[in-house]
Amino acid sequence: MVDTQPIAKTTLQSPLQQSVQYLKGVGPKRSDIFGKLGIHTIRDMLFHFPRDYKDHTRIQKISEAAVGAEITIQGKILGVQTRMARNRKNILEVFVGDGTGTIAATWFNQPFLANKFRVDNTVILHGKVGAYKYLQLLSPEYDIIQEDEFPAKEGGVVPVYPLTERMSQTHFRKIMKLAVFQFSGYIEEALPEEIIRKNRFVSINEAIRDIHFPETFEHLKNARSRLVYEELFTLELAMALRRRGIKEETGLSFKIGANVDAHIRNLIPFTLTKAQERVIYEITEDMRSSKPMNRLLQGDVGSGKTVVAMYAILAAIANGYQAAFMGPTEILAKQHFQTIQKYLEHSYVRMRLLTGDIRSRQKKDILDQIQSGQVDLVVGTHALIEDTVQFKQLGLVVIDEQHKFGVVQRLKLKKKGTCPDMLIMTATPIPRTLSLTLFGDLDISILDEMPPGRPPVxxxxxxxxxxxxxxxxxxxxxxxxxxxxxxxxxxxxxxxxxxxxxxxxxxxxxxxxxxxxxxxxxxxxxxxxxxxxxxxxxxxxxxxxxxxxxxxxxxxxxxxxxxxxxxxxxxxxxxxxxxxxxxxxxxxxxxxxxxxxxxxxxxxxxxxxxxxxxCDGFKIAEMDFRLRGPGEFFGTRQHGLPELRISDLIKDFPILKKARDDAFELVSQDPQLIMNTHDKMKQKILETFKDRLELINI
Incomplete structure (x- = not known):
């Protein structure tokens, strides 16, 4: 496992840790505005990536402008005028010439823009060409080029940043350019040399320079590939360490032979689907092993997850252990309790329901029974993770609709036993991209078959x-x-x-x-x-x-x-x-x-x-993920994962897959990250996960 030794002193004294207020053009007052963007240090500044880029690489001549076409031109401001139209609309016109012709940039009802334009300023305009009495660009994008400002040369790829109020792109770019060219050389290489070589990545310093101010789109592509890979590799390495940590623990080894299997099946009043049989096989293999089970069971509503969970619960109880089944709401917990109770009415299993609305005297009795081992299965809500709930011998934890619970809640319930097996269920099918990130530490089983005799809705x-x-x-x-x-x-x-x-x-x-x-x-x-x-x-x-x-x-x-x-x-x-x-x-x-x-x-x-x-839940999940993006699809923060700064899990799936393969291979070769070449990467994981380090053990 990763140890938590303090980060080397030299890192703390790095110029990158300086407050952003010391950058020229920021200062103490403006640093508060930067703080709203999450930029507190110079390092934060360098890793505040553009959200888009303007293509100023193909500057055209005004003489080439054709009505209806989109065009980018660069020229000098020849004149600025505002006038009122007949309909009382305010019209601002900025006339620009480049030696081959003249064009007017025209804005309606934005008189305040007039103060931005000065005669003889150089300006880049991008927009659709129209014609009134003369050629016009209607409400074009514009960049006013100062002599000392990027881009000084003609054309270029211009970054567009996510900003807050009282901050202009022009001014922010100017400060960013200073930060990049003064401090990007201080960023240390975290990726191991063998990975940089194998993937032919540019250096981290070059990547940071080119993500902000690329000379060409090819430079931008190379920089982005490198930074996306590193972000996803860091995440997947943490996942690989978390998974390795779980597998290194010694868990419970359940005996599930023909006798136990027959007893359980006698309580199930119908034939299981092939998918249920396959998943039960995967779960029993996990439970027989001395390594703790950490499995995610995905299946659409009605695919039969509860019966599969019940099989695991009964297997644990048959071995003399207790089981806990946690649902996200009282209604759902009660329904699970009633469903399982119906199946088990001819068995000797002792069940209790524990929810927040149970009266205190009755609750005390239930807690005493759980602690003394008089209860085999307790079904409940968040009430199960309260400190007052003590198990005699907890062997299996089942969590339903897991995305309603945070990682910390999962850990709390798991800690009530000595390395119990864990089965996590969800009826919200998870797109493959997300299961590799949010649940990269889990083994995954899928119920992809509905019970027979149910026509689709x-x-x-x-x-x-x-x-x-x-x-x-x-x-x-x-x-x-x-x-x-x-x-x-x-x-x-x-x-x-x-x-x-x-x-x-x-x-x-x-x-x-x-x-x-x-x-x-x-x-x-x-x-x-x-x-x-x-x-x-x-x-x-x-x-x-x-x-x-x-x-x-x-x-x-x-x-x-x-x-x-x-x-x-x-x-x-x-x-x-x-x-x-x-x-x-x-x-x-x-x-x-x-x-x-x-x-x-x-x-x-x-x-x-x-x-x-x-009606296919997985197709629906993929579409939902595309429409909403990963941030909203699941509350990523509650899963203890850092926010992604540059990666797009849909667009960058091939890079994610590559990063995952490389990360898991590295951990199989160096499970503790003790090799010198992996020092910086270990440090980066500690910095990235900070107080989430304990979560690496979940």
Missing amino acids: KTLWVPADKEMNAYRFMYAEITKGRQVFIVYPLVEESEKFDLKSAVAESKRLQLEVFPTLRVGLLHGQMKSAEKDKIMMDFKEKRYDILVSTVIIEVGIDIPNASIMAIVHAERFGLSQLHQLRGRIGRGSEQSYCLLFGNPNSSVSGERIRTMTRT
Whole structure:
């Protein structure tokens, strides 16, 4: 494992650790603005990468300008004028000449720009050519070139930075240029020499210079490849060390022979799918090994994860150990408890439910039973990780919907036993790119087959003019004995959002649309007991329609519900829509998901299209990841991972894969990173992960 020896003193005294305020053009006052960008030291400045680049490499002559074409020109400002149009619009015109002709840069209703332009300034303009009485560039991008400022020569690749208020690109570039050319030489090479050679990377100093001020796009490409690789290699190396650390621990070795297997299968009242059999084999191999199991089980809603988890739980209990099953909500924990209890009614397994709403006297009894070993399986919520919960001999930890829990919570539960096996489950399929980063330390099993006899849910988009048709269809299904969910994004009406709410709509639906039917209401602001009663009433068919918020996204199993209607579907993320759809289709009847709403952007339109085309959770996850990006897809921060500064996990997947292979190979050769050539990389991991070091052990 990586040790946590202090970083060498010389690093702390490096010029790169100096405050950014000492850079020419910053100073104490402006350094506060830099702080808002996360730039506190000169090192932070050098690693604040451009978000885009302007292509000034192909400067054209004004005489070549053709109406309708995009053009980049460089010339001197010949004159600046503002005037009022007939419609009272303010027009600013800046006339520019380059010796071959003259063109006007024109802006509407932006008179304040006039102060930026001075006659005889050199300016670069990029925009679409139009014609009025003369050639024009309408609202072009512009760069005013000072004599001492980049780029001094004609053309070039110009960086565009993510900035905050009261900071201009021009001024920031000027300060960045000083920082780069004065301090980039102090950055030490962290990548091992053999990796730089093998991948033919440019040096770190060259990469930093060329990511900010490349002479050509080829230089930029080489710099970016090097920096993306190093960022992802650092991440994957930490993953490889974390995984190695887990594998080096001595865990429990369970005996799972034919006798145990037969006893468990006798409690399962149906034939398992091939996917379930494959995953059970992978889990039992892990549990038999003396190395701790650290496995992620992915499977769509309804693919049978609970039964697989139950197999592992019973195997642990058969070996004399306790098991803990943690779910993210009380509703879900109770449902898991009831489901498993139903399977185990003819067994001797002692089960208890532990959630936050259990009364203190009853809770004390349960805690005593867990500590004395009188409970074999405890199912619960976050309540399981409280300090008061002590196990006699915890052998297996199962965590459901793991992305609802942070890494630290996983660690807390694991620490309640001596190296227990860990099975982590999710119904949110994880794109391959993310599973290699967020879960690079886990072995992954996938349930990619649904139990037989369940027709796939048909998903239809319902535009505003077809709403009444949809209500008639719901009524027809209810007359056949089915039930309906209708989900809204808000609990109550809000002045901020022009959206329908669950409370108001449940009244309208009951009074105006379905007066002869029974309409129930469920939302997160209700007390726990009230929510449970409404869900139980719906399950027992005392309501025909349940109006709800996304509180039903996880964990409610109503086989008789055949319609899921989602109102303002354009306001929900793809994964959320897919999770909601997973609440139906649990029985043998054909089920329908109706998406009400009018997509108001290309992204929301793409979400609706994806939902109507496929029920495949992995395809949906990949599309969701593309539309939302990694930051939003999962709260990356709660996983204890550093933020990515330059990498794009979708675009840079080939580099990610290469970095991962190299990192895992390096750790297999030098598990402690004790070789001299790996010193700097070890130091970089310690600096990058800082207080997250303990997480390397999860």
